Amino acid sequence: MTRPARRAAALTLPLVAFTGVTFVIPLATMLVRSVHDPVVADALPDTLDRLRGWDGQSDPGEAAYAAAARELLRAREERTLGRVASRMNRVRSGLRSVVVRSARRLQDFPDGPWRAVMLDIDDDWGDPATWRAIRTAGDRFTARHYLNAADLQRLSDGSIARQPPDQRIYLPLLWRTLTVSLGITGLCLALGYPIAYLIAHAPPGRAGFLLGLVLLPFWTSLLVRTTSWIVLLQTQGVVNDLLVAVGLVADDGRIALVYNMTGTVVAMTHVLLPFMVLPVYSIMRAIPPQQMRAAASLGAGFPRAFLRVYWPQTLSGVGAGSLLVFILAIGYYITPALVGGQSGQLISNFIAYHMQTSLNWGLAGALGGILLACVAVLYLLFDRVGGLERMRLR
Amino acid sequence: MRASRLADRLIAPCLGDARGEPAPARASRFADSIILPVPESNTGVALDPTSRRSPAAGDAEYVVFDRVSKSYDGRTRVVRELDLQIARGEFLTLLGPSGSGKTTCLMMLAGLETPTSGVIRIAGRSMRHVPPRRRGIGMVFQHYALFPHMTVGDNLAFPLEVRGLDPDDRRARVRRALELVRLEGLEHRRPGQLSGGQQQRVAIARALVFEPDLVLMDEPLGALDRLLRQELQYEIRRIHRDLGVTMVYVTHDQHEAMVMSDRVAVVRAGAIEQIAPPATLYEEPDRSFVARFIGENNRLPGRVTGVRGDICDVDVSGRQVQALRVVPCRTGDPVLLSIRPERVSIAPAPGRYTNEFDATVDDVTFVGDHLRVRVTVCGQPHFLIKIPNVVGHGAVLEGDRVRIGWTPADSRVLDADADAP
Numbered sequence A: 001m002t003r004p005a006r007r008a009a010a011l012t013l014p015l016v017a018f019t020g021v022t023f024v025i026p027l028a029t030m031l032v033r034s035v036h037d038p039v040v041a042d043a044l045p046d047t048l049d050r051l052r053g054w055d056g057q058s059d060p061g062e063a064a065y066a067a068a069a070r071e072l073l074r075a076r077e078e079r080t081l082g083r084v085a086s087r088m089n090r091v092r093s094g095l096r097s098v099v100v101r102s103a104r105r106l107q108d109f110p111d112g113p114w115r116a117v118m119l120d121i122d123d124d125w126g127d128p129a130t131w132r133a134i135r136t137a138g139d140r141f142t143a144r145h146y147l148n149a150a151d152l153q154r155l156s157d158g159s160i161a162r163q164p165p166d167q168r169i170y171l172p173l174l175w176r177t178l179t180v181s182l183g184i185t186g187l188c189l190a191l192g193y194p195i196a197y198l199i200a201h202a203p204p205g206r207a208g209f210l211l212g213l214v215l216l217p218f219w220t221s222l223l224v225r226t227t228s229w230i231v232l233l234q235t236q237g238v239v240n241d242l243l244v245a246v247g248l249v250a251d252d253g254r255i256a257l258v259y260n261m262t263g264t265v266v267a268m269t270h271v272l273l274p275f276m277v278l279p280v281y282s283i284m285r286a287i288p289p290q291q292m293r294a295a296a297s298l299g300a301g302f303p304r305a306f307l308r309v310y311w312p313q314t315l316s317g318v319g320a321g322s323l324l325v326f327i328l329a330i331g332y333y334i335t336p337a338l339v340g341g342q343s344g345q346l347i348s349n350f351i352a353y354h355m356q357t358s359l360n361w362g363l364a365g366a367l368g369g370i371l372l373a374c375v376a377v378l379y380l381l382f383d384r385v386g387g388l389e390r391m392r393l394r
Numbered sequence B: 001m002r003a004s005r006l007a008d009r010l011i012a013p014c015l016g017d018a019r020g021e022p023a024p025a026r027a028s029r030f031a032d033s034i035i036l037p038v039p040e041s042n043t044g045v046a047l048d049p050t051s052r053r054s055p056a057a058g059d060a061e062y063v064v065f066d067r068v069s070k071s072y073d074g075r076t077r078v079v080r081e082l083d084l085q086i087a088r089g090e091f092l093t094l095l096g097p098s099g100s101g102k103t104t105c106l107m108m109l110a111g112l113e114t115p116t117s118g119v120i121r122i123a124g125r126s127m128r129h130v131p132p133r134r135r136g137i138g139m140v141f142q143h144y145a146l147f148p149h150m151t152v153g154d155n156l157a158f159p160l161e162v163r164g165l166d167p168d169d170r171r172a173r174v175r176r177a178l179e180l181v182r183l184e185g186l187e188h189r190r191p192g193q194l195s196g197g198q199q200q201r202v203a204i205a206r207a208l209v210f211e212p213d214l215v216l217m218d219e220p221l222g223a224l225d226r227l228l229r230q231e232l233q234y235e236i237r238r239i240h241r242d243l244g245v246t247m248v249y250v251t252h253d254q255h256e257a258m259v260m261s262d263r264v265a266v267v268r269a270g271a272i273e274q275i276a277p278p279a280t281l282y283e284e285p286d287r288s289f290v291a292r293f294i295g296e297n298n299r300l301p302g303r304v305t306g307v308r309g310d311i312c313d314v315d316v317s318g319r320q321v322q323a324l325r326v327v328p329c330r331t332g333d334p335v336l337l338s339i340r341p342e343r344v345s346i347a348p349a350p351g352r353y354t355n356e357f358d359a360t361v362d363d364v365t366f367v368g369d370h371l372r373v374r375v376t377v378c379g380q381p382h383f384l385i386k387i388p389n390v391v392g393h394g395a396v397l398e399g400d401r402v403r404i405g406w407t408p409a410d411s412r413v414l415d416a417d418a419d420a421p
Helices: A003-033 A039-043 A045-051 A062-077 A081-091 A095-106 A114-121 A128-137 A144-149 A170-200 A204-219 A222-233 A238-246 A261-285 A290-297 A302-330 A334-339 A347-356 A361-386 B002-019 B023-034 B102-110 B152-162 B167-180 B196-208 B226-243 B254-260 B278-283 B288-293
Strands: A152-154 A160-162 B063-071 B077-086 B091-095 B117-122 B137-140 B214-218 B246-251 B263-268 B271-276 B298-308 B311-316 B319-325 B334-339 B355-366 B370-377 B380-388 B401-406 B411-415
Touching (some): A045 A062, A045 A128, A062 A081, A062 A095, A062 A114, A095 A128, A170 A204, A170 A347, A222 A238, A261 A334, A290 A302, A302 B152, B077 B271, B091 B254, B102 B117, B102 B214, B152 B196, B167 B196, B196 B214, B226 B246, B246 B254, B254 B278, B263 B278, B288 B298, B288 B334, B288 B411, B298 B319, B298 B380, B370 B401
Parallel strands (some): B091 B246, B091 B263, B214 B246, B319 B411
Antiparallel strands (some): A152 A160, B063 B077, B298 B311, B298 B334, B355 B401, B370 B380
């Protein structure tokens, strides 16, 4: 390594370390967690060992019962039983109480035969499905969370099937997140493009003022902005009051504008608008005003000059702005959480739910992984089709 | 499209008569070349050098500026009551310092700016309500204004596409336009992949490809280096001669104006100071601003002491100089004498010139083809004399006392320009 190269490396080292600690490592941990779950495997190694050669249908045998009884007791003493039970419960619901109760009652039995003892504690121990669930939960590496996140399940025979229709949550949610984000991107473009055009073609003083207006939301707390939308949009809010005053809406027929998808779309469009305006504006600024004059002198009216000369030159800005808004939108959390109500929730809100409330970090990781994959695919598509590089010819 | 063509037909009778040409033929030619190009054998200007137009009577007022003024802020006028006539087929240059309003004039002619007052007419027709795209004027912009996202071929095809030509015809015309500017085979390049000179040729080709009668150029060579600029100056002049189009060219480079133009209009502060062929402008400036702006000159401030016909006696710091009266002046008027540095002789045969004075050499500079000698004469320092670097040019040295002389015809009495530095 040459001296300048070493110098450059040394200068970037703090940033690399910071990014590694605060971004790469947590991200990697979550992604690993979505496929790797050693809790059951660590707690019940002997039991799982006994179940390895088992056919899944017959009785697992006294040795398995003995190992399970011993290891459940030990897990209870080491206070890991709760985590083990909840992992098993995710594979087969109802198993949590079976496991917890059995472990408590097993203290009263100094010795076997363990099969009889456990069957005596709970009939479920005689069901091969219980043992299959333990075996499944004992896999260190599992696609379970990803199957779950894609509304799929593994049947007892090992094949993969869709969840029953009433339990399909995540695919419709992902679809909703993508379409809503696309809609917000479209709205931002429709609202932001004319503004960017106005600013790019305004005299310097006014351009600075208008740009300040666009940037104003950046300097205001996101929470304040979002709650102001609640003030504006709620049933007794400003917008509804106005509509009633004008007579467009009856007083008893006030429109629900917030705590639903409308609220999410309105507030998110507002929050994300600067991310569209700024890249488009910076591209427009680089287009010499003579371009449109030249088009006019060559015989083109404004519509044609705009479509053939101006618009194509702003495409890289439109692409960059759209990508930015879309990627931010599909991962947006706080605005839907505050103004989305029941129907306005996006995938990030479910990720947060699994992180904070259900504590199913594996599923949260899997949902996050799917989101990450969506963004990556989109970016690659954009790069391939839109060709950012091809646009920069000036 | 159809409507404005009809409009041309309707106003045709009054147009045609003024120019002494059969009205319908003239009108439809004008309309066609602007709006609906028909096969070029019988339309405005063909890109084929053999069909050069011969100037016809009545073409002297092809483009007319009639008391045109322009103000951006409503107070200061960028262009002041400007009158200008440009003949069909002429190469006219608007020459002036930056901020003199010459580009504004061009933009108003192209329709990209609107005159505050006054009328611009092209071929007798007022352009007041004609938008730029209907004027059919080819325009070359200062920084080319090529469309960077289109290939050279698409750039050139754009005006043809707008006019609804079919693709085969477009291709043929694009090819011919590229031949004209000697860029054959570059159709598929993008402007960004071309050199500055090539880009400028493409811009010129694009302004010509739809065969306009009038082509405007706004300092098109400003961004190029000197050699390339010279090459393109000759190229533009060749194209002008081959096609016979009317060209209006804007520049602040007097050399460029002299090389290319049939006539040069020297513009200052929104008005034309003098409009004349280049040689006249150089040899016979009738305003001191023009004398200063075109070429180098020596300016001696003085006061008129006597007038005898064309010749004035002028007192310059107590010395009497005989000079040619160019502007009206009376005894006692303050004036400025303009003397070209190459018209001054050093150590002439005694008695050869009416104006002979003693001078002290301040410094001598060798610049290749000539020597620049600065002397103090009549109490005025920095009086420049150019001695051609030919065999036997008399060597002068700094500090020498020499005798210099010039004829009354080479010292021109001009207005005492108040703004002169």
